[in-house]
Amino acid sequence: MAYSQSVGNTRYSFPTLKSLLAKASPPRAGDRLAGVAAATAEENVAAKLALADVPLSRILAEPLIPYEDDAVTRLIIDSHDARAFEQISNMTVGEFREFLLSHDTDAKVLTGLAQAITPEMAAAVCKLMRNQDLILAARKCHVTTAFRNTIGLPGTMAVRLQPNHPTDDVAGIVASIADGLMYGCGDAVIGINPATDQPARIEELLRLLDNFIQRYAIPTQGCVLCHVSTTLDLMAAGIPVDLVFQSIGGTEATNRSFGITLDMLREASDAAQSLKRGTIGQNVMYFETGQGSALSADAHFGIDQQTCEARAYAVARAFDPLLVNSVVGFIGPEYLYDGKEILRAALEDHFCGKLMGLPMGIDVCYTNHAEADQDDMDVVLAALAASGVTYIMGVPGADDVMLGYQSTSFHDAMFVREAFGLGRAPEFEKWLAEMRITDPSGRLLPPAGGHRLIEDAIPVGAP
Amino acid sequence: MTGAPRDPWARLGTWTPARIALGRAGASLPTREVLSFALAHARARDAVHARLDLAALASDLKLLGLTSVEASSMARDRVTYLRRPDLGRQLDHASQDRLTVHRGDGCDLVVLIGDGLSATAVAANAVPLMSALLPLLRKLELKLGAVVIAQNARVALGDAVGVSLGARLVAVLIGERPGLSAADSLSVYLTYAPRAGRTDAERNCISNIRADGLTPEAAAINLSWLISAAMEMKLTGVSLKDRSVAVRATSEHLAGQGK
Numbered sequence: 001m002a003y004s005q006s007v008g009n010t011r012y013s014f015p016t017l018k019s020l021l022a023k024a025s026p027p028r029a030g031d032r033l034a035g036v037a038a039a040t041a042e043e044n045v046a047a048k049l050a051l052a053d054v055p056l057s058r059i060l061a062e063p064l065i066p067y068e069d070d071a072v073t074r075l076i077i078d079s080h081d082a083r084a085f086e087q088i089s090n091m092t093v094g095e096f097r098e099f100l101l102s103h104d105t106d107a108k109v110l111t112g113l114a115q116a117i118t119p120e121m122a123a124a125v126c127k128l129m130r131n132q133d134l135i136l137a138a139r140k141c142h143v144t145t146a147f148r149n150t151i152g153l154p155g156t157m158a159v160r161l162q163p164n165h166p167t168d169d170v171a172g173i174v175a176s177i178a179d180g181l182m183y184g185c186g187d188a189v190i191g192i193n194p195a196t197d198q199p200a201r202i203e204e205l206l207r208l209l210d211n212f213i214q215r216y217a218i219p220t221q222g223c224v225l226c227h228v229s230t231t232l233d234l235m236a237a238g239i240p241v242d243l244v245f246q247s248i249g250g251t252e253a254t255n256r257s258f259g260i261t262l263d264m265l266r267e268a269s270d271a272a273q274s275l276k277r278g279t280i281g282q283n284v285m286y287f288e289t290g291q292g293s294a295l296s297a298d299a300h301f302g303i304d305q306q307t308c309e310a311r312a313y314a315v316a317r318a319f320d321p322l323l324v325n326s327v328v329g330f331i332g333p334e335y336l337y338d339g340k341e342i343l344r345a346a347l348e349d350h351f352c353g354k355l356m357g358l359p360m361g362i363d364v365c366y367t368n369h370a371e372a373d374q375d376d377m378d379v380v381l382a383a384l385a386a387s388g389v390t391y392i393m394g395v396p397g398a399d400d401v402m403l404g405y406q407s408t409s410f411h412d413a414m415f416v417r418e419a420f421g422l423g424r425a426p427e428f429e430k431w432l433a434e435m436r437i438t439d440p441s442g443r444l445l446p447p448a449g450g451h452r453l454i455e456d457a458i459p460v461g462a463p
Numbered sequence: 464m465t466g467a468p469r470d471p472w473a474r475l476g477t478w479t480p481a482r483i484a485l486g487r488a489g490a491s492l493p494t495r496e497v498l499s500f501a502l503a504h505a506r507a508r509d510a511v512h513a514r515l516d517l518a519a520l521a522s523d524l525k526l527l528g529l530t531s532v533e534a535s536s537m538a539r540d541r542v543t544y545l546r547r548p549d550l551g552r553q554l555d556h557a558s559q560d561r562l563t564v565h566r567g568d569g570c571d572l573v574v575l576i577g578d579g580l581s582a583t584a585v586a587a588n589a590v591p592l593m594s595a596l597l598p599l600l601r602k603l604e605l606k607l608g609a610v611v612i613a614q615n616a617r618v619a620l621g622d623a624v625g626v627s628l629g630a631r632l633v634a635v636l637i638g639e640r641p642g643l644s645a646a647d648s649l650s651v652y653l654t655y656a657p658r659a660g661r662t663d664a665e666r667n668c669i670s671n672i673r674a675d676g677l678t679p680e681a682a683a684i685n686l687s688w689l690i691s692a693a694m695e696m697k698l699t700g701v702s703l704k705d706r707s708v709a710v711r712a713t714s715e716h717l718a719g720q721g722k
Contacts (some may be wrong), residue, residue, distance in 0.1 A: 165670065172478040174479045195671055195677075256664070258663075313581060332548075333546065369511045399482050400642065401480045406504075406643065454471070454472040
């Protein structure tokens with residue numbers, strides 16, 4: 001179906017919903033690279049004006065990729081909650097924005113609607129929202145998940161402890177884990193990005209995490225972020241796996257480029273569930289996403305990158321994950337050029353994920369070839385904290401020495417807790433106090449030498 | 464400047480290059496650490512914009528007895544390269560013509576050395592890796608094509624190079640994007656039956672190759688194992704798991720991996 005909009009004497013035409021969404025998207029490098037962006041600033045606003053008048057039911061009726069051609073499209077349509085949708089089916093996208101911002105629309109309403117909101121609806125309304133709208137609407141969405149602790153409670157923000165080491169050296173990884181715990185981080189997950197996908201090495205790291213978490217009875221979970229096929233093999237071999245990790249994208253072809261299918265994710269999810277390693281919950285999946293992955297894999301079908309990203313959340317929510325995060329600035333300047341584009345994308349991804357019912361975290365990050373620095377990340381982090389972000393990353397000194405990019409640090413997490421008064425997952429908070437790492441208010445105690453975590457972290461036989 | 468001290472567990476830093484035990488001023492970083500980070504970031508920014516010295520590289524390869532051919536992607540300059548990865552994956556027409564001359568009857572393996580996002584990494588590690596790899600390749604009795612060295616190159620430029628030279632297998636040695644602690648990390652991507660449209664799931668990767676990471680000598684052992692396995696199984700990618708456990712840190716399937 002064609003869409004059009006007159007602005008003054010100019011009539012703008014948009015042959016498909018796909019092109020309308022792309023041209024209505026706030027400017028960013030990836031859409032320009034893909035050749036789908038608006039040609040002028042006026043065309044961009046004309047597309048927003050036209051999009052504001054599109055009924056949500058129209059969006060449901062016009063799949064961006066044909067049902068027959070794409071497994072993600074089939075998932076979106078087959079899992080749509082038609083009954084819940086009745087409440088919003090008469091709204092246009094513009095009315096939907098005002099509905100989301102209305103004082104009458106609270107957490108309960110939004111939770112009830114999550115399965116009725118398709119990725120394309122979330123992406124469409126997102127394009128009409130200013131950054132402050134994305135903050136206010138997202139903070140109304142409450143999504144709680146659990147494995148060995150409770151993540152996503154209002155007033156809390158969790159942190160993934162990311163203790164990567166360039167050669168997966170065990171003593172080095174343990175040093176970063178101890179440092180992170182002493183800084184009160186690690187409630188979302190202790191998650192290692194391995195430098196290798198060798199099954200024997202992954203097994204060693206999984207056993208390391210399992211032993212470490214058990215030894216100190218830490219109410220958290222471990223994960224080694226390797227390919228799902230590797231994790232499947234290891235689970236079959238009886239290796240201790242808490243969470244199954246996988247990078248996912250918003251089209252079947254993107255997922256193919258990652259070497260995965262929805263069936264593989266289902267098989268892995270079932271296998272991890274059957275291990276029953278969660279003590280208070282059974283959310284066993286951990287997904288990472290990021291705008292630009294579909295374009296990078298040449299698998300975007302002319303869909304703008306923010307809409308592709310929202311479609312990845314449809315994949316994620318089919319598996320009731322414990323954690324989902326966009327790695328927002330990781331992919332580079334050809335997709336998100338500078339600090340302004342990274343800020344916008346971070347707020348969009350967090351909002352769309354939350355609206356669709358996901359425990360959405362953000363890896364607030366940038367690479368050294370992007371036009372961004374620590375000051376930009378401070379702004380992104382503060383805006384996300386105001387949005388109620390579920391979790392962020394905790395990397396020693398914000399410098400990931402294995403992946404070669406800058407994320408958020410243990411200190412950044414403290415900054416957020418101080419500035420916004422946010423606590424941790426309650427079970428983890430309690431453990432930190434028992435370990436004499438924090439005081440009863442949750443603030444770090446003065447650093448003391450001789451703590452058990454530190455003494456134990458020194459390799460046997462070291463001088 | 465004295466300032467806030469490091470944490471009492473600073474000695475754990477012996478086991479990792481990560482920035483641990485930094486200390487704190489309230490909830491925030493000590494001044495020392497804010498400025499140390501700023502300096503590292505400034506240096507990484509400079510590395511991204513450094514240029515690869517093609518002549519020096521060619522002459523070092525010649526000392527190893529290797530013939531090299533210069534090539535360039537369609538990305539004409541650094542700014543275009545950063546904004547247009549599609550152009551960095553295509554050979555320019557002059558390079559295509561130049562490579563065709565070297566094609567002959569094709570070959571088993573072509574090595575492409577490209578600047579990627581760190582010419583510094585290539586300058587430091589490409590020649591040591593090739594030097595360690597050559598004796599291992601001789602044992603495999605492979606027919607090695609000319610070594611191609613390219614400016615403004617992305618990983619998939621190797622597919623175009625492999626096609627032009629009629630190679631069964633292409634190994635791309637390329638500078639990783641600089642981190643703060645390491646601006647000189649090299650990666651190798653290995654692709655069987657290179658052709659346009661290969662996805663990352665169809666490649667094997669060895670990363671973090673540098674003196675303080677995976678040494679070029681250890682990387683050469685991993686790479687020759689992968690080359691041999693790829694020739695035998697006639698594939699690369701997710702289905703080819705690296706089981707050469709003698710050395711650590713190798714085949715990484717970036718696409719499915721975290722980040």
